[in-house]
Amino acid sequence: MQVTVTVNGVEYTKEIEGRLLLVHFLRDTLGLTGTHWGCDTSNCGTCVVWMDGEPVKSCTVLAAMAGGREVRTVEGLANGAELDPIQEGFRQCHGLQCGFCTPGMLMTCRHLLDKNPDPTEGEIREAISGQICRCTGYSSIVRSVRWAAVHEAEAAETKEEAVAQ
Amino acid sequence: MTTVQEPSQVKLTEFEDNDQKPVGFGRMLRKEDARLLRGRGRFVDDVQLPGMLHLAILRSPFAHANIVSIDTSAAEASPGVKAVVTGETLKGLGLAWMPTLSNDVQAVLATDKVRFQGQEVAFVVAEDRYQARDALELIDVEYDVLDPVIDVRRALEPDAPIIRTDLEGKNDNHVFDWETGDEEETNRVFAEADVIVKEDIVYPRVHPAPMETCGSVADFDPVEGKLRLWSTTQAPHAHRTLYAIVAGIPEHKIQVIAPDIGGGFGNKVPIYPGYVHSIVGSIVTGKPVKWMEDRSENLISTGFARDYIMRAEIAATREGKILAIRTNVLADHGAFNGTAAPVKYPAGFFGVFTGSYDLQAAHCKMTAVYTNKAPGGVAYACSFRITEAVYLVERIVDVLAYELQMDPAELRLKNFIQKDQFPYTTKTGWVYDSGDYEPTMRLAMEMAGYDELRKEQAEKRARGELMGIGISFFTEAVGAGPRKDMDILGLGMADGCELRVHPTGKAVVRLSVKTQGQGHETTFAQIIAEELGIPPADIDVVHGDTDNTPFGLGTYGSRSTPVSGAAAALVARKVRDKAKLIASAMLEVSVADIDWVKGSFSVKGDPGKSVTIQDIAMRAHGAGDLPDGMEGGLEAQICYNPSNLTYPHGAYICVVDVDPGTAEVKVRRFIAVDDCGTRINPMIIEGQVHGGLTDGVGMALMEMISFDEDGNCLGASLMDYLIPTALEVPDWETGYTVTPSPHHPIGAKGVGESATVGSPPAIVNAVVDALKPYGIRHADMPLTPSRVWDAMRGQATPPI
Ligand code: FES
Ligand code: FES
Numbered sequence: 001m002q003v004t005v006t007v008n009g010v011e012y013t014k015e016i017e018g019r020l021l022l023v024h025f026l027r028d029t030l031g032l033t034g035t036h037w038g039c040d041t042s043n044c045g046t047c048v049v050w051m052d053g054e055p056v057k058s059c060t061v062l063a064a065m066a067g068g069r070e071v072r073t074v075e076g077l078a079n080g081a082e083l084d085p086i087q088e089g090f091r092q093c094h095g096l097q098c099g100f101c102t103p104g105m106l107m108t109c110r111h112l113l114d115k116n117p118d119p120t121e122g123e124i125r126e127a128i129s130g131q132i133c134r135c136t137g138y139s140s141i142v143r144s145v146r147w148a149a150v151h152e153a154e155a156a157e158t159k160e161e162a163v164a165q
Numbered sequence: 166m167t168t169v170q171e172p173s174q175v176k177l178t179e180f181e182d183n184d185q186k187p188v189g190f191g192r193m194l195r196k197e198d199a200r201l202l203r204g205r206g207r208f209v210d211d212v213q214l215p216g217m218l219h220l221a222i223l224r225s226p227f228a229h230a231n232i233v234s235i236d237t238s239a240a241e242a243s244p245g246v247k248a249v250v251t252g253e254t255l256k257g258l259g260l261a262w263m264p265t266l267s268n269d270v271q272a273v274l275a276t277d278k279v280r281f282q283g284q285e286v287a288f289v290v291a292e293d294r295y296q297a298r299d300a301l302e303l304i305d306v307e308y309d310v311l312d313p314v315i316d317v318r319r320a321l322e323p324d325a326p327i328i329r330t331d332l333e334g335k336n337d338n339h340v341f342d343w344e345t346g347d348e349e350e351t352n353r354v355f356a357e358a359d360v361i362v363k364e365d366i367v368y369p370r371v372h373p374a375p376m377e378t379c380g381s382v383a384d385f386d387p388v389e390g391k392l393r394l395w396s397t398t399q400a401p402h403a404h405r406t407l408y409a410i411v412a413g414i415p416e417h418k419i420q421v422i423a424p425d426i427g428g429g430f431g432n433k434v435p436i437y438p439g440y441v442h443s444i445v446g447s448i449v450t451g452k453p454v455k456w457m458e459d460r461s462e463n464l465i466s467t468g469f470a471r472d473y474i475m476r477a478e479i480a481a482t483r484e485g486k487i488l489a490i491r492t493n494v495l496a497d498h499g500a501f502n503g504t505a506a507p508v509k510y511p512a513g514f515f516g517v518f519t520g521s522y523d524l525q526a527a528h529c530k531m532t533a534v535y536t537n538k539a540p541g542g543v544a545y546a547c548s549f550r551i552t553e554a555v556y557l558v559e560r561i562v563d564v565l566a567y568e569l570q571m572d573p574a575e576l577r578l579k580n581f582i583q584k585d586q587f588p589y590t591t592k593t594g595w596v597y598d599s600g601d602y603e604p605t606m607r608l609a610m611e612m613a614g615y616d617e618l619r620k621e622q623a624e625k626r627a628r629g630e631l632m633g634i635g636i637s638f639f640t641e642a643v644g645a646g647p648r649k650d651m652d653i654l655g656l657g658m659a660d661g662c663e664l665r666v667h668p669t670g671k672a673v674v675r676l677s678v679k680t681q682g683q684g685h686e687t688t689f690a691q692i693i694a695e696e697l698g699i700p701p702a703d704i705d706v707v708h709g710d711t712d713n714t715p716f717g718l719g720t721y722g723s724r725s726t727p728v729s730g731a732a733a734a735l736v737a738r739k740v741r742d743k744a745k746l747i748a749s750a751m752l753e754v755s756v757a758d759i760d761w762v763k764g765s766f767s768v769k770g771d772p773g774k775s776v777t778i779q780d781i782a783m784r785a786h787g788a789g790d791l792p793d794g795m796e797g798g799l800e801a802q803i804c805y806n807p808s809n810l811t812y813p814h815g816a817y818i819c820v821v822d823v824d825p826g827t828a829e830v831k832v833r834r835f836i837a838v839d840d841c842g843t844r845i846n847p848m849i850i851e852g853q854v855h856g857g858l859t860d861g862v863g864m865a866l867m868e869m870i871s872f873d874e875d876g877n878c879l880g881a882s883l884m885d886y887l888i889p890t891a892l893e894v895p896d897w898e899t900g901y902t903v904t905p906s907p908h909h910p911i912g913a914k915g916v917g918e919s920a921t922v923g924s925p926p927a928i929v930n931a932v933v934d935a936l937k938p939y940g941i942r943h944a945d946m947p948l949t950p951s952r953v954w955d956a957m958r959g960q961a962t963p964p965i
Binding site: 046090096097102126131138141 | 197198199205207294855891
C-alpha cells in the first residue's frame with residue numbers, strides 16, 4: 001500500500017506493507033535512526049515520537065496509521081545548529097549516558113513542557129513513567145527538564161521585556 | 166590520606182549551570198552528547214549496508230528436549246528467504262559448538278538436544294526482518310521432551326537427568342567445586358565464639374536488560390577474505406580473538422567495530438550464538454547480514470546474573486566484635502558455563518565476601534551446577550560476583566545486629582578495617598590497596614540525619630507505622646587485573662593505549678576499552694588533558710574498533726578507569742617526557758632546568774621563557790633539529806598491566822516506608838557516599854552512581870528471572886521482568902570521600918558498578934528493619950508486595 005506521512009516537516013510517500021510498524025518505517029524506510037526500538041510489549045518508550053502533536057509509542061502504531069499525519073522525531077527537535085532547550089537541558093544536567101532512551105525521553109519531555117511550562121518533580125516523573133532508562137537513575141533527567149523549564153521561562157521574559165521596550 | 170568533602174547533592178530544583186571547560190579533572194559536559202541528543206548516534210541497528218539481509222533465530226520452546234528432526238523446506242521456499250541454517254549445517258562446517266569464556270563449550274545451534282528455553286535451533290536469512298520472522302514460523306522441528314532440571318538442588322541428586330550429555334563421560338550436572346579461606350581455622354574460631362548467627366540467603370537470577378538489545382551486522386568480503394563485524398560488544402578485542410579461533414578466519418582479517426552501545430552492564434561481554442550466526446549468514450549468502458534480537462530473546466537467552474543460594478554464618482563476641490564468616494554456596498550456571506570471569510576465578514571475585522571488616526578467619530565452599538536455564542552468571546554490573554559477596558556480608562552483619570540488639574551502624578563502625586591497616590590482606594587473600602572507612606560512614610550518617618531518623622522510626626513504630634532504615638558498607642575489588650593472576654581464555658587482562666599529538670597540538674588517543682554510556686570520550690580526554698595540558702576539546706578519543714585501537718580486554722567489571730585510565734595517564738606522561746626533551750632544546754637549557762605546568766614548559770626561575778605543548782608538537786613534526794638521536798613526531802604507545810586491583814568503598818543508607826495494609830515498599834530516601842579515589846569528572850561519577858542505585862531498587866524490590874517447573878522463563882518481557890521507572894526511585898542523595906589508590910598513576914579507582922553492588926543490601930536491610938515489629942530478621946529479594954506480605958504473616962519463602 002501507499003502511504004504519505006509528513007515527518008519533521010518533510011512529506012514522504014512510500015510503498016509499504018500494511019503491517020509495517022511506524023518505528024520501522026522511520027528507521028528502515030526513511031533512515032531516521034534517531035528513534036529507537038527496545039521492547040516487544042510497549043513498555044520501554046525508546047520509540048516515542050509525536051503524531052499530530054501527541055507523543056506515541058511508534059512500535060505500537062502502524063505506519064499506515066500515520067498516513068496523512070504529521071510526525072515529529074528527535075531529528076526534528078534542534079533548530080539547525082541550535083539545540084532545543086530540552087536537548088540543552090539534558091546536556092547540561094547529564095540527562096543521558098548511553099543515549100539509547102534519550103530520543104524518546106526528549107520527545108516526551110518536550111511535550112510535557114509545551115503543556116506545562118513549569119512542571120514539578122512529581123509531574124516530570126509521572127510524564128516519563130511509561131519509559132525506561134537503564135543508565136541515569138532518572139534524577140538527572142528530572143533536573144534536565146527543570147533546566148529547560150527555567151531557561152525557557154527566562155528566555156520568554158527577556159523576549160517580553162524586549163517587546164515592551 | 167582521605168579528604169572528606171561536603172555532600173555534593175544538587176537539589177532537583179537547582180542545577181549546576183556551568184559549561185566549564187577544565188583542562189584536566191573536574192565537571193565537564195560530555196563530548197559524546199552532541200550526536201546522541203540529535204538522534205545521530207550510531208548504534209548497531211542503525212548500520213545499513215548496501216544489499217544487507219536480515220537474520221532471525223528460531224529458538225527452543227522447551228527447556229530440555231531431544232531434537233528428532235528439523236524440516237526447513239517450507240521456510241526455504243518462503244518469500245525473500247536466502248538461507249536457512251540448522252545445527253546439522255554447522256556441524257558440517259565444524260561450527261556447531263563454540264568455546265565459552267569459561268573454557269566450556271556452548272552450542273552455536275543445537276544439534277543433539279536443546280538445554281534451555283530459548284536456545285538457538287536454526288536461523289533464517291531473508292531480505293527484510295519481517296520476512297525472516299515469517300519464515301521461522303515455517304520451520305518444523307520435532308522434539309522429544311525430556312525432564313528439565315530447574316532447581317539447583319535437584320541438579321545434584323544422583324537420579325537427576327544429565328544435561329551435558331555432549332561432554333564425554335559426563336554423568337552428573339556438576340560444573341565445579343571451589344573453595345577459599347582456611348576451613349580449619351574458621352571452624353576453630355566459630356567453635357570458640359560467643360555468638361553464631363546463621364541465615365540462608367538467596368540472590369535470585371536477574372538480568373542486565375540494557376535498553377538496546379544485542380545484535381550484530383556481519384560483512385564478509387570473500388575477495389579480501391576480510392570480515393567486518395559491527396556488534397554490541399563491551400570487549401571488541403577479546404571478541405576478535407575468539408572469532409578467529411571459532412570461525413578460523415585469521416585474526417588480522419577480522420575487524421570488530423563496537424559503535425555506540427545502548428547500555429551493557431555485562432550483558433554484552435559474552436559472545437552469543439547470534440553474532441556467530443550473522444557471520445555464518447554473511448559467508449553463506451555473500452551479503453552483509455544483520456541480526457538484532459528482540460526483547461524477549463534478550464531476556465531468555467543472553468547473560469543472566471547472580472542465581473546464588475548462600476548459607477551464611479557469622480561468629481562474634483557478645484560485645485559485637487565480628488570474628489569470622491563462613492559460607493556455603495550453590496551456584497546455578499545454567500546449561501553452559503558461560504561465566505565471563507578470569508580463568509583462575511571460577512566464582513569471580515566472590516572471595517571478597519569478608520567485606521570491610523577485620524576478621525580472624527573466613528571460609529567459603531561453593532558448588533556450581535548445570536541446570537536447564539540460559540547460561541551466563543557474571544553480568545549486571547556485578548564486578549565479577551562482588552554483588553553477591555557484598556549482599557551476603559552486609560545482610561548477615563545486619564542479622565547479627567538484630568540478634569545482638571545492636572545498632573547496625575554501630576556494629577559496622579566497631580569492626581571496620583582501620584586506616585593504618587592498609588594495605589590490608591583479607592583472610593581470603595585479597596590485598597585492599599587503600600581505604601579509610603569511618604569518615605565515609607560518618608558522612609553518610611550525617612547526610613541522612615541518622616539519629617533523627619531513628620527517633621522518627623521509634624515514633625512511627627509506636628503508631629503502628631512501618632519505617633525502615635537500612636545500611637550497607639561495601640568494599641569493591643575492581644580493575645582486573647594483574648596478568649600474572651588474571652586472564653580470560655588465556656588473554657591477559659591488560660589494556661593498551663596509544664596517543665598521537667598532531668603538528669598543530671591537537672591529539673588523538675586510542676583505547677582498547679569501549680564505552681556503553683560511561684562517557685569515555687570525555688573522561689579519557691580529561692586524563693590526557695590533565696597530564697599534557699591539551700584542552701579536552703582538542704583530543705579525539707577513538708575506541709570500539711579493533712583495526713584502529715591497540716589490544717586490550719574491554720570495559721566491564723568497572724575496569725576502564727583502573728586499567729585503561731592508568732594506561733592513558735602513563736602514555737601521556739611518556740609523551741610529556743619526550744616533549745620536555747624537545748622543550749629543553751627549544752629553550753636551550755638542560756632538561757633538569759625545565760619546569761612543567763599544565764600545558765607549558767618553562768625555564769626554572771624564568772617563567773617568561775616558555776614553550777607550550779602546541780609549540781613543541783609543531784617542532785616535533787617540523788623543520789629544524791631535534792635533540793641528538795631523537796625521532797620526529799610526538800606519540801607513544803603502552804600496554805598497562807595493573808599491579809593490583811583498586812578497592813573503592815562506600816556507605817549507603819536507605820529509608821523505606823512499608824504500607825502495613827498493602828505491603829508495598831516505598832524507597833523514601835537513599836543516601837550514597839562513594840569513595841572511588843581521585844575523581845576525574847564528578848558529574849559522570851554521580852551519573853554512574855545514580856544508575857547503579859536504580860539497579861539496586863530493581864533487584865531488591867522488583868526484578869527476577871524465574872521459571873516454572875517445566876523450565877518456562879517467567880520473566881520474558883518487560884511486562885513480567887519489572888525494571889524501575891522514575892516513579893519507583895527517589896531523588897538520589899550523593900556525597901563522597903577521596904582515598905586515592907596508591908598504585909594507580911592518578912589515584913583513581915573504578916566506580917561504574919559500586920552502586921549496583923552496594924545498594925541492594927541497604928534496601929533489603931531497610932525493609933527488614935521496617936518489619937522488625939513482626940519479628941523478622943531476613944526476607945529474600947525481590948521484596949515485592951506479595952513477598953513482603955507473606956513475610957509479615959510469617960510465611961516468607963525463598964524465591965528459589
Ligand atoms: S519499543 Fe519499547 S515501547 Fe516501543
Ligand atoms: S541513557 Fe542509557 S538507557 Fe537512558
